[in-house]
Amino acid sequence: MTGHMKKIYIYTRYERSWHWLQVLLIAILLVTGFEVHGSFHLLGFEQAVTVHNFVGISWLIAFAFFVFWIFTTGEWKQYIPTTKKILAVARYYGFGIFKGEPHPVPKRKNAKHNPLQRLTYLGVAALLLPAQMLTGILYWSYNSWTEWGLDFLSLGILAIIHLAIAFAILLFLIIHIYMTTTGHTVFAHTKGMITGWEEVEEGDIVEEWEQKAK
Template identity: 75%
Template sequence: MSDTPLKNIYLYTRYERFWHWLQATLILILLVTGFEVNGTISLLGFETAVRIHNVTGITWLIAFAFFAFWVFTTGEWKQYIPTTRKMIAVVRYYGYGIFRGESHPVPKRKEAKHNPLQRLTYLSLAALLLPLQMLTGILYWSYNSWAEYGLGGLSLSSVALVHTALAFAILSFFIVHVYMTTTGHTILAHTKAMITGWETVPEDEHVEEWEKKAV
């Protein structure tokens, strides 16, 4: 890694850390039980997997609603405003520069916790992928009431296919996300930051104008 002097800053609040680990746990449970319901694996038994999957899904939906409320009432939504500034530099860094020990082109700051690639990824996840997964899950769960709700024209197999495809997309994100946590100045630096709240960043305090405008 780069020899740039480092310092510690308090970057993640208690609620952010709580939400991060809660969501990670809920997603893992949903993936395991969901794949069992789908017949991909056999671990808990079908009925038990269905029951746990349903309860966990409802818990996730409620927790996600609280997260959305927190994001908009605290102003943290500004952290997710997408930008293309330095996007190519960030992509180049993760694809090439990181293996040569180069410094990250967009270091974390309190004013800008996420780099351009993270902003786009997290926004797509929170505003599109997860809500769609929850919607298809609710539709799947309420199948017996479709006619009552005027949804008789829906295809159960299509809803199930979309729900499963989104599950694989979330699994892919989860794997990449775990890998990315190992790319700090030490292999466990980012994980430790999400436990303690303190992130290690370059000593330079400089924040570019686009970062200020984005938040």
């Protein structure tokens, strides 16, 4: 590693709790969801359905708090997508990382996410997860469709969409977990998400465009 390391406080307590709570909820939802789908047997169909429904609704409620948090704190600006340096970041993960080059866009308090992360997280948090919640709640309320005038919906198609998104979330999870090992040590990013403090290289200036607007 080049340069001097310094510790910065990057994730607030709420952000960390939310992150790990969501880890737990999504993990349970994936496992029980795929069991309900018939991919494997673990809890048994009935138990899997009960847990999946309960956790799904809990996730929805918790997500509402997250949405409130992200807009009231202005943290949403960290998710504004950009194409600047995106190729550099991609090149880094494709080549530079093997040569021990420094990350082109290191983490800062006001710029938690590199351009690739911004794009990915925005896609996940603004598209995949809400779509999964929407299809999930519709699936859950199947018996009320007639009452709600939603008879035009097809459970088969809804289930296919719900499953397709589940696969997408699972893919994200695999790559996301792997990416946490690409810090200056294997568990550096994980530790940062637990304590809030992360070691980053000193001296780099956060460029204006990267900063969360005040």
